[in-house]
Amino acid sequence: TASVALFTADLRLHDNPVLRAALDSADEVVPLFVLDTGVQSAGYDVPNRRAFLADCLSDLDAGLRERGGRLIVRRGDVAGEVCAVASECGAQQVHLAGDVSGYAQRREERLRRALAADGRRLCVHDAVVTALPPGAVTPSGRDHFAVFTPYFRRWTGAGLRGVLHAPRTVRVPEGLASLPVPARTEVSGVSPAVAAGGESEGRARFDAWRAGPMKTYADQHDDLAADTTSRLSPHLHFGTLSAVELVHKARRTGGDGADAFVRQLAWRDFHHQVLAARPRAAHEDYRPRGDRWRHDEDEIAAWQQGRTGYPLVDAAMRQLLHEGWMHNRGRLLTASFLTKTLYVDWRVGARHFLDLLVDGDVANNQLNWQWVAGTGNDTRPNRVLNPLTQARRFDPDGTYVRRWLPELADVPGASVHQPWKLPDRERARLDYPQPLVGLSAGADRFLRARGLEGRSD
Ligand code: FAD
Numbered sequence: 425t426a427s428v429a430l431f432t433a434d435l436r437l438h439d440n441p442v443l444r445a446a447l448d449s450a451d452e453v454v455p456l457f458v459l460d461t462g463v464q465s466a467g468y469d470v471p472n473r474r475a476f477l478a479d480c481l482s483d484l485d486a487g488l489r490e491r492g493g494r495l496i497v498r499r500g501d502v503a504g505e506v507c508a509v510a511s512e513c514g515a516q517q518v519h520l521a522g523d524v525s526g527y528a529q530r531r532e533e534r535l536r537r538a539l540a541a542d543g544r545r546l547c548v549h550d551a552v553v554t555a556l557p558p559g560a561v562t563p564s565g566r567d568h569f570a571v572f573t574p575y576f577r578r579w580t581g582a583g584l585r586g587v588l589h590a591p592r593t594v595r596v597p598e599g600l601a602s603l604p605v606p607a608r609t610e611v612s613g614v615s616p617a618v619a620a621g622g623e624s625e626g627r628a629r630f631d632a633w634r635a636g637p638m639k640t641y642a643d644q645h646d647d648l649a650a651d652t653t654s655r656l657s658p659h660l661h662f663g664t665l666s667a668v669e670l671v672h673k674a675r676r677t678g679g680d681g682a683d684a685f686v687r688q689l690a691w692r693d694f695h696h697q698v699l700a701a702r703p704r705a706a707h708e709d710y711r712p713r714g715d716r717w718r719h720d721e722d723e724i725a726a727w728q729q730g731r732t733g734y735p736l737v738d739a740a741m742r743q744l745l746h747e748g749w750m751h752n753r754g755r756l757l758t759a760s761f762l763t764k765t766l767y768v769d770w771r772v773g774a775r776h777f778l779d780l781l782v783d784g785d786v787a788n789n790q791l792n793w794q795w796v797a798g799t800g801n802d803t804r805p806n807r808v809l810n811p812l813t814q815a816r817r818f819d820p821d822g823t824y825v826r827r828w829l830p831e832l833a834d835v836p837g838a839s840v841h842q843p844w845k846l847p848d849r850e851r852a853r854l855d856y857p858q859p860l861v862g863l864s865a866g867a868d869r870f871l872r873a874r875g876l877e878g879r880s881d
Pocket of ligand 1: 645653654655656657658660661685688689691692693695750751752753755756759777781783784785786788789790792793796
C-alpha cells in the first residue's frame with residue numbers, strides 16, 4: 425500500500441507529523457509538493473519567497489534521497505494533482521498539515537471533497553504549522569483569544585506534543601513522474617540578499633543562534649544595529665523548522681533569552697489562532713475604527729522606496745528592498761509611519777510587505793499590520809511611534825541608518841537621524857529628501873481622524 429504526504433508549510437523531515445503519519449499508515453509514501461497555481465493567481469507567489477522555496481524543495485529532495493526516497497513535484501490545481509498522484513499509486517490516504525488562512529481552509533475542503541469522490545481519505549494533522557493548534561485554548565464561550573496576555577498565560581500552561589524524529593528510510597513507489605525540483609537560479613527579480621532556505625540551513629542557523637545570541641535576546645532584540653534576533657521567520661513560514669521543536673529546545677536551554685524567544689513564538693501562534701477563527705481579518709478590519717484613509721500615490725511610493733526623509737524609516741524600508749526581510753522594530757516603525765503619520769490604509773502597506781518579505785505570511789503580516797494600525801488587537805490602538813524617539817532608543821548612534829542609507833554614510837553619530845538640521849551647505853550636498861510631512865502634524869491629523877487626543881512615542 426501507499427499513502428501521500430502532501431507538503432505545504434511543513435517542508436521538513438524532522439518533527440513532521442504529516443510525514444510520520446503517512447509513513448506509519450502504508451509501506452510506501454509519496455512525498456509530494458504541488459506548485460499550486462491557486463497560490464500563484466492569488467498573488468502570493470513572489471520572487472523572494474519563490475527563491476527561498478526553491479532552496480527548501482532542493483534540500484527536502486536531498487534529505488529524502490539520503491533516505492532512499494525522493495520528492496515528487498507537480499504543478500497545477502492542488503486538488504487535481506493530488507487526486508491524480510493518489511490514483512497513480514493507489515493511495516487510500518492523503519496526509520496534510522492543518523493551516524489557518526482562508527485559502528488554506530478552502531484548499532483543505534476542496535481536497536477532502538475531491539478525494540472522497542474517489543473513495544479516498546484526507547487526514548489533517550494539527551500542531552504542524554504552529555506549536556499549539558488554533559482553538560486548543562479559548563476563552564470561555566468564544567472561539568479565539570482577542571488579547572495576547574491572557575492567551576499567553578493559557579498557551580504557557582498547555583502541554584505541547586512531543587518531538588518526532590526524522591525517518592531513517594522513506595520508500596517511494598516506483599515510476600511516478602515528477603517535474604524537476606525548482607532551482608533558485610531560475611527565479612528572476614529576487615532581492616539582492618535573500619537568505620538561503622532549506623531545513624539543513626534552518627537547523628544550523630537555530631543551533632548557532634541558540635549557542636550564542638539567544639542568551640542576550642531579552643535585552644538586545646530591539647537593537648537595530650546589533651541585528652541579533654534569530655532571523656528564523658522564513659524557516660518558520662515555510663516550516664523548515666518546527667515551532668514545537670523550537671519551543672521544546674528553548675525551554676530546555678532556559679534563561680531570559682530563551683523565555684523571550686518562546687514568547688515571540690506564542691505571538692505567532694496567537695495571530696494564527698485569530699486568523700483561523702476570522703479568515704476575513706486578512707482583508708477586513710478586525711476592529712473597524714471608521715477610518716477614512718488618505719491615498720497619495722507619491723507619498724506611498726516614497727515610503728516604499730525609503731525616501732520619506734526620516735532616516736530610520738527609510739533605512740528599514742531599504743533593508744526590506746535589499747534583503748526581503750526587516751527587523752521587527754523596523755516593521756513596527758515603518759507600519760506606524762504609513763498608517764498613522766501618513767494615515768494610509770494598512771492594506772497598502774501589508775501588500776507591499778507581502779510582495780517582498782521572505783517570511784511574508786498572511787497570519788503574521790496582516791494581523792501585525794492591523795495591530796499597528798489599531799484596527800486589530802493592540803491594547804493601545806492609537807499610539808503613534810515617533811521615528812526620532814525610536815531612533816534615540818533603538819539606533820542611538822545611527823549605525824543602522826548609515827548601514828542602509830549610503831547617501832548619509834558620512835554623517836556622524838546621532839545627527840544622521842535629523843539631516844534637516846545640518847548646516848545648509850552640508851545639507852545641500854546630500855542626495856536625500858526633506859521630510860514628507862511634519863511628525864506632529866501627521867500624528868495630530870491621525871488622532872483627529874480617530875476623534876482623539878493622544879500621545880506619540
Ligand atoms: P525573532 O525576534 O527571532 O522571533 C522568533 C520568531 O517568533 C520569529 O521568527 C517569528 O516566527 C515569531 N515572531 C516574532 N515576533 C512576532 C510577531 N510580532 N508576530 C508573530 N510572530 C512573531 N512575521 C512573519 O513571520 N511574517 C510576516 O509577514 C510578518 N509581518 C509583519 C508585519 C509587521 C507590520 C510587523 C510589525 C511584524 C511582522 N512580523 C511578521 C512579525 C515579526 O516582525 C517577524 O516575525 C520578525 O521580525 C522576524 O524576525 P526573527 O525571525 O529574527 O524574529
